Amino acid sequence: MSFVSKLRDAWARSDSLLCVGLDPDPAKLPRCVRDRPDAILEFCRAIVDATADLVCAFKPQIAYFAAQRAEAQLEALIAHIRARHPGVPVILDAKRGDIGSTAEQYAREAFERYRADAVTVNPYMGFDSIEPYLGDPSHGVILLCRTSNPGGSDLQALRVGDADAGAPAGERLYERVARLAAGPWNRTGQLGLVVGATFPAELARVRALAPRLPLLVPGIGAQGGDVDATVAAGANDEGGMIVNSSRAILYASAGEDYASAAGQAARTTRDALRDALRRHRRPV
Amino acid sequence: MSFVSKLRDAWARSDSLLCVGLDPDPAKLPRCVRDRPDAILEFCRAIVDATADLVCAFKPQIAYFAAQRAEAQLEALIAHIRARHPGVPVILDAKRGDIGSTAEQYAREAFERYRADAVTVNPYMGFDSIEPYLGDPSHGVILLCRTSNPGGSDLQALRVGDADAGAPAGERLYERVARLAAGPWNRTGQLGLVVGATFPAELARVRALAPRLPLLVPGIGAQGGDVDATVAAGANDEGGMIVNSSRAILYASAGEDYASAAGQAARTTRDALRDALRRHRRPV
Secondary structure (H helix, E strand, O other), rough: OOHHHHHHHHHHHHHEEEEEEEEEHHHOOHHHHHHHOHHHHHHHHHHHHHHHHHHOOEEEEEEHHHHHOOOOHHHHHHHHHHHHHHOOOOOEEEEEEEOHHHHHHHHHHHHHHOOOOOEHHHHHHHOHHHHHHHHOOOEEEEEEEEEOOHHHHHHHOOOOOOOOOOOOEEEHHHHHHHHHHHHHHHHOOOEEEEEEEOOHHHHHHHHHHHOOOEEEOOOOOHHHHHHHHHHHHHHHHHHHEEEOOOHHHOOOOOOOOOHHHHHHHHHHHHHHHHHHHHHOOOOO | OOHHHHHHHHHHHHHHHHOHHHHEOOOOOOOHHHOOOOOHHHHHHHHHHHHHOOOEEEEEHHHHHHHHOHHHHHHHHHHHHHHOOOOOEEEEEEEEEOOOHHHHHHHHHHHHHHHOEEEEEEEHOOHHHHHHHOOOOOOOOEEEEOOOOOOOOHHHOOEEEEOOOOOOEEEEHHHHHHHHHHHHHHOOHHHHHHHHOOHHHHHHHHHHOOOOOOEOOEEEEOEEEEEHHHHHHOOOOEEEEEEEOOHHHHHHOOOOOHHHHHHHHHHHHHHHHHHHHHOOOOOO
C-alpha cells in the first residue's frame, strides 16, 4: 500500500488530522518513569497506546533519541507501533539532506533500519538529494517548505528568480519548493510538504500551489499556531493535513497519570481539529 | 582552544589542506575486514592511523554509521582520533537542521555524545536553527552553502531578493548564505561553509564574500573536481580550505594493503594540494 493510501485510510478511520510528535526530552519525563531502564521507550509507548485511536500519524523526532544514545529504543518504539497500531503511519522526523550516495544511506536508516513509513527531508541540496528516497511507493518523503520557526523566514521567504536570468518572478523560495514538489519532483507521488501553523497565510499559499499534497503542519500548541486558522488555510477535501502536536500532549501531566492526561489532551486537540475541518473542508 | 585555532594549527603542522572523509560503505570494505566484528571501526581506525600525518581534519559521515547501527563504532572511532591524533580536528558530517529545541538535541549529539570538533549544518531553516550550536568557541559549525552535487543548483543558484521587496538584487541563494555566514550570523566566529570543488567559479565567489571563513570543500576525486582549480579558487593566506576526499582514499586498494594504499593516495593528494597552494596562496 502506498504511503498516501495508508494516510488516507488513517484520516478516514480516526476522523483526525492530529499527529502526536514523539520528542522525549529527558528533563521533562514524568518522575515515575525518568529513572527506569529504557525510560524513553516506556514513556513513548504509553503515550502511543493512549493516543493511537485519536491520531492519523505518529512522528518520532530522531534528535531526541540520538542525543540519548537511544537508537535501539527508537527501533523498538516503531516496531511497537507497527505491531499494535498497524494502521497508523510513522513519520520519522529526521530532516536529512545529502548527496546521492549518502542519501542512499539515510534512506536505509529511515526505511530499512527504523521501518518508518515516511521521513522528512531538507530540499536545500536539490532533487538529486531527494531521489534516493523515492521508488518504493510505500515510502513517503516530506520536504521542508515553510518551517514554523521565526528564522524560517531568513531564506524561505526570499523572493527568487530563475537561476540564469537576472529578473525573478517574485515567487518566494518556499513557494518554489512547493511548486517543484507538486510538479516535476513528484513523479512517483510520494512527496508531502512541511508547512508551519505559525504562518497561516503562507500555509494557504502552499495549499493553493499543491492542492493534493499531504501537508505536515507543526506549530500548534506550544509554538502558538491557531487550530481554526490552520485548518482553514491548509485543509482539502480529504483532510490533507497532518497537524503535529508534541509538547502539549507529551507533557500534559508530570504525574503518574501522564498517559491518560496525554490521551485527554489529544482528544481535545483532535476534536478541535475535527470541528474546524467540518467548517472548512473544501473540494479541490 | 577554538575550533578555528585548532584548524590553523593543523594546517600549519601537516602542511596539508586534505581532509579524509570516513564514509565506510559495507559493500566496499576490503574482504579481509568485511566479516570481522566491528569491521567499520577496524577499517576506519586503520585508515586514520595511516593518514593522520597527512591531513588537516577527518570527516566521518554519520549516515554510513547510522545505516549500519554502528553509532557505538562511530563514538569509538572519534575517541580513537582524539586520543591518538589529538591535533587533528574531527568534523561530523551530519547536515542537521531543525528548530531551536530540536537543534539543541542535535548539538548534544554532535558535541557531547560524539565529541566532534565541528558539525555540518543545513541553513534552510535560518539563523535560529543554527544558534543552538553556537556559544562554545571550541565547536565549529560548517553551513551548507554551494554543494557539490548537480542538483545543488536547483535552489542554491536561484537569484534572490529581499523577503519583503519585489525587486531582488540579483545575488544567488548560496551567495546570500555566504554573506550571512561571513557577517551577521558569525558573531561568535565559529562558522565555516561547505562549497563543492565541482563549481570553481562559485567557490571563488564564496571566497570573495567570506575571505576568512574556513571552507570545507568536497568533490575532488570520485566527484571529479580539479585540484589546481579548486585551490586557485578557494585558498587564502592561511590555507583556508579543508579539501575532502573519501572514496579515492578509503578504497585505494581492496586488498590487505588497503591502509598503506590509503596512506599513499592521501600523500599524493596532499602533495598535489600543497603544490597548488604554493602556486595560489594569496593574502587576504
